[in-house]
Amino acid sequence: MVQEAMGELRGQGYKVTRSRRLVMEVLDKVDKPLSPYDIQRLLQQQGEALNHVTIYRTLDLLCRLNLAHRVLLSGGFIRCALSPQGGCHRFMVCRGCGSIREFIDDALCHEESGITRTLGFHTEHHYSESLGLCSDCYRKQLEEDSTYNRM
Amino acid sequence: MVQEAMGELRGQGYKVTRSRRLVMEVLDKVDKPLSPYDIQRLLQQQGEALNHVTIYRTLDLLCRLNLAHRVLLSGGFIRCALSPQGGCHRFMVCRGCGSIREFIDDALCHEESGITRTLGFHTEHHYSESLGLCSDCYRKQLEEDSTYNRM
DNA sequence: AACTAAATGCAACAATGTTGCATTTAGTTG
DNA sequence: CAACTAAATGCAACATTGTTGCATTTAGTT
Ligand SMILES: [Mn+2]
Ligand SMILES: [Mn+2]
Ligand SMILES: [Zn+2]
Ligand SMILES: [Zn+2]
Numbered sequence: 001m002v003q004e005a006m007g008e009l010r011g012q013g014y015k016v017t018r019s020r021r022l023v024m025e026v027l028d029k030v031d032k033p034l035s036p037y038d039i040q041r042l043l044q045q046q047g048e049a050l051n052h053v054t055i056y057r058t059l060d061l062l063c064r065l066n067l068a069h070r071v072l073l074s075g076g077f078i079r080c081a082l083s084p085q086g087g088c089h090r091f092m093v094c095r096g097c098g099s100i101r102e103f104i105d106d107a108l109c110h111e112e113s114g115i116t117r118t119l120g121f122h123t124e125h126h127y128s129e130s131l132g133l134c135s136d137c138y139r140k141q142l143e144e145d146s147t148y149n150r151m
Numbered sequence: 152m153v154q155e156a157m158g159e160l161r162g163q164g165y166k167v168t169r170s171r172r173l174v175m176e177v178l179d180k181v182d183k184p185l186s187p188y189d190i191q192r193l194l195q196q197q198g199e200a201l202n203h204v205t206i207y208r209t210l211d212l213l214c215r216l217n218l219a220h221r222v223l224l225s226g227g228f229i230r231c232a233l234s235p236q237g238g239c240h241r242f243m244v245c246r247g248c249g250s251i252r253e254f255i256d257d258a259l260c261h262e263e264s265g266i267t268r269t270l271g272f273h274t275e276h277h278y279s280e281s282l283g284l285c286s287d288c289y290r291k292q293l294e295e296d297s298t299y300n301r302m
Numbered sequence: 303a304a305c306t307a308a309a310t311g312c313a314a315c316a317a318t319g320t321t322g323c324a325t326t327t328a329g330t331t332g
Numbered sequence: 333c334a335a336c337t338a339a340a341t342g343c344a345a346c347a348t349t350g351t352t353g354c355a356t357t358t359a360g361t362t
């Protein structure tokens with residue numbers, strides 16, 4: 001997995017460095033979301049010291065190349081549980097204009113709970129983000145694309 | 152909405168204060184996830200100064216009373232996109248032991264995309280958390296409950 | 303109006319994230 | 333292989349976000 005990522009880096013003209021390999025190996029091994037400082041601590045434990053700035057910049061690059069994914073709506077965000085469903089929250093987050101809309105769907109909650117139950121997990125409530133484009137931004141994008149194609 | 156929340160506070164023996172009312176009103180009006188400092192800035196704009204510590208403590212209380220919800224896995228966490236599905240991530244997060252397991256389900260993604268499409272949104276990928284108890288913690292909980300009931 | 307437990311604000315600190323610039327290094331060239 | 337250079341790293345300094353202890357203020361009661 002890390003090998004292919006290295007190839008992707010090289011192919012896009014980026015250097016394959018010790019820092020980048022180390023960060024990727026940690027992400028690959030741990031296989032769950034890690035903050036930049038989490039990564040620094042894990043590397044420290046295996047005797048590898050990396051400056052936190054380097055880790056931030058490496059992660060930025062990995063995201064640009066689609067080798068990593070950054071969880072949005074981040075930072076311990078908080079919201080009043082005004083919805084009827086017991087604490088379940090689902091959001092549509094537009095990457096164009098940054099707008100956020102909430103929606104709720106009982107059937108979906110039911111299905112998702114069923115899937116996790118077969119994995120031995122007892123779900124109490126859900127939180128989900130749908131990342132994409134709102135209708136306005138989608139339309140704008142279509143226009144831009146067709147303008148571009150006509151040239 | 153804020154009225155009922157006030158009643159809940161009073162009913163549980165907590166005081167209804169200016170700070171608490173202001174925080175609730177913002178959450179109620181904005182109706183999307185806000186960080187504590189987001190809330191402070193919004194209140195500042197309407198001429199209401201609140202110390203950030205007070206906001207943190209108010210939000211903690213609202214969460215304990217189930218009047219607000221804190222998004223977990225918070226803080227711009229990052230993870231390598233190793234999964235086959237195009238950038239979709241679904242996690243089971245145990246509130247007992249804090250363990251995290253990832254799962255993926257095509258049918259679920261399909262259904263969720265369909266729902267948002269009917270709302271005019273064009274989804275590119277998903278991120279979801281199922282909050283609850285892993286099988287170990289669920290079993291422990293059951294044992295504790297039965298011990299308690301026998302007394 | 304007086305009382306008191308609870309809530310707030312303040313200060314000081316810890317943790318996380320960003321930027322500019324000097325130094326080092328991966329990959330290339332001769 | 334040695335020299336070269338653009339790219340990457342590390343460092344310092346700073347900005348933002350989150351936590352704790354303690355003195356002061358206040359909501360709800362008597
Ligand atoms: Mn649900
Ligand atoms: Mn999906
Ligand atoms: Zn949009
Ligand atoms: Zn557990």
